[in-house]
Amino acid sequence: MKCLFVTVGTTSFDDLIACVSAQDSLQIIKSLGYSRLVLQIGRGTVVPEPFSTESFTLDVYRYKDSLKEDLQKADLVISHAGAGSCLETLEKGKPLVVVINEKLMNNHQLELAKQLHKEGHLFYCTCSEKPLEHFKQRNYFMHASWAVTVNGLINTEMFSSWPARKIFYIFG
Amino acid sequence: MAGALILAALGGGTVAVFIALRLWVVFHHQVVPRESLSLLVVAGSGGHTTEILRLLGNLSNAYSPRHYIFADTDEMSAHKIRSFELDRAERYSSTVYTTDRIPRSREVRQSWLSTVLTTLYSMLYSFPLTFRLKPDLVLCNGPGTCVPICLSALLLGILGIKKVIIVYVESVCRVETLSLSGKILYYLSDYFVVQWPTLKEKYPKSVYFGRIV
Numbered sequence: 421m422k423c424l425f426v427t428v429g430t431t432s433f434d435d436l437i438a439c440v441s442a443q444d445s446l447q448i449i450k451s452l453g454y455s456r457l458v459l460q461i462g463r464g465t466v467v468p469e470p471f472s473t474e475s476f477t478l479d480v481y482r483y484k485d486s487l488k489e490d491l492q493k494a495d496l497v498i499s500h501a502g503a504g505s506c507l508e509t510l511e512k513g514k515p516l517v518v519v520i521n522e523k524l525m526n527n528h529q530l531e532l533a534k535q536l537h538k539e540g541h542l543f544y545c546t547c548s549e550k551p552l553e554h555f556k557q558r559n560y561f562m563h564a565s566w567a568v569t570v571n572g573l574i575n576t577e578m579f580s581s582w583p584a585r586k587i588f589y590i591f592g
Numbered sequence: 593m594a595g596a597l598i599l600a601a602l603g604g605g606t607v608a609v610f611i612a613l614r615l616w617v618v619f620h621h622q623v624v625p626r627e628s629l630s631l632l633v634v635a636g637s638g639g640h641t642t643e644i645l646r647l648l649g650n651l652s653n654a655y656s657p658r659h660y661i662f663a664d665t666d667e668m669s670a671h672k673i674r675s676f677e678l679d680r681a682e683r684y685s686s687t688v689y690t691t692d693r694i695p696r697s698r699e700v701r702q703s704w705l706s707t708v709l710t711t712l713y714s715m716l717y718s719f720p721l722t723f724r725l726k727p728d729l730v731l732c733n734g735p736g737t738c739v740p741i742c743l744s745a746l747l748l749g750i751l752g753i754k755k756v757i758i759v760y761v762e763s764v765c766r767v768e769t770l771s772l773s774g775k776i777l778y779y780l781s782d783y784f785v786v787q788w789p790t791l792k793e794k795y796p797k798s799v800y801f802g803r804i805v
Contacts, residue, residue, distance in 0.1 A: 504646075
């Protein structure tokens with residue numbers, strides 16, 4: 421049962437939620453073999469109606485104490501460009517697709533998304549580029565599911581092998 | 593008349609020299625190794641709090657007690673900090689922490705001029721708070737809330753009350769450019785930590801250990 425997890429952290433990212441839960445997007449998601457879509461909507465004002473059919477389930481919620489479980493169960497994660505969301509997802513070795521929120525002023529999140537993309541850890545785009553069609557056309561989802569077995573693991577190893585050193589010895 | 597002027601000049605000169613000396617002492621302070629350091633942690637909205645808690649997760653128990661400060665409108669940070677400390681209490685027996693709130697010094701997208709005013713207003717709260725807590729070290733990572741607190745910590749040093757070490761860790765989001773708080777605190781902090789090599793090149797006085805969150 422393939423699961424797609426969408427997260428916006430503590431922010432409000434109505435454009436992404438609306439885009440992913442639109443009928444044509446749901447069609448694309450189903451056609452790629454996903455039978456479950458979980459939307460973590462944060463402070464957003466767009467609240468799609470959850471539903472459950474034989475072949476597909478849509479879950480919607482605002483916050484959870486920890487996203488660990490949802491990240492664990494996900495086969496692919498679509499996220500806003502927040503550092504916390506990106507780091508948590510990549511540390512779990514999950515393929516990650518980042519959507520930039522163009523409505524954020526002086527979009528510093530873009531810097532991190534670009535850098536992580538340069539280093540091969542994720543793919544990114546903006547909402548106006550119609551993320552799901554964009555990715556489907558470029559076969560990113562195919563890459564993503566392949567990535568989790570080979571590239572994703574290698575890339576997240578590179579990522580997590582950077583020194584996360586303790587800083588106490590400098591000051592103490 | 594002339595006498596009064598000369599006295600005023602002498603008085604003014606003395607105060608100026610005093611302040612200059614204090615500033616020199618504050619900025620050239622030698623760090624003395626010690627067994628434990630009390631921390632003042634500035635938690636910002638959303639991602640900032642997450643990042644700083646990730647950072648704290650890597651610190652030993654020598655950094656105790658921990659005093660958290662966050663904006664009065666920030667419920668999410670209060671919650672995350674409680675969870676973090678409860679978790680920590682399971683691993684370390686003697687865990688002490690406090691929380692305090694101050695008025696937010698800047699809303700996202702607030703204008704520059706009104707920011708100066710709201711920052712000064714925040715200092716009316718942050719200075720007495722910093723004075724009361726007298727931490728050994730202030731740790732912050734970028735939210736606007738941290739500027740009045742760092743200024744208060746500096747003031748403690750300038751007034752000769754206590755030398756407070758200011759450590760600023762720029763967010764891992766910042767790859768090529770510094771945040772506004774970063775640009776200000778680059779000149780005022782004792783240790784300015786960046787997490788990407790490009791920033792280390794642009795800001796040579798910064799410290800780079802790689803990713804530390």
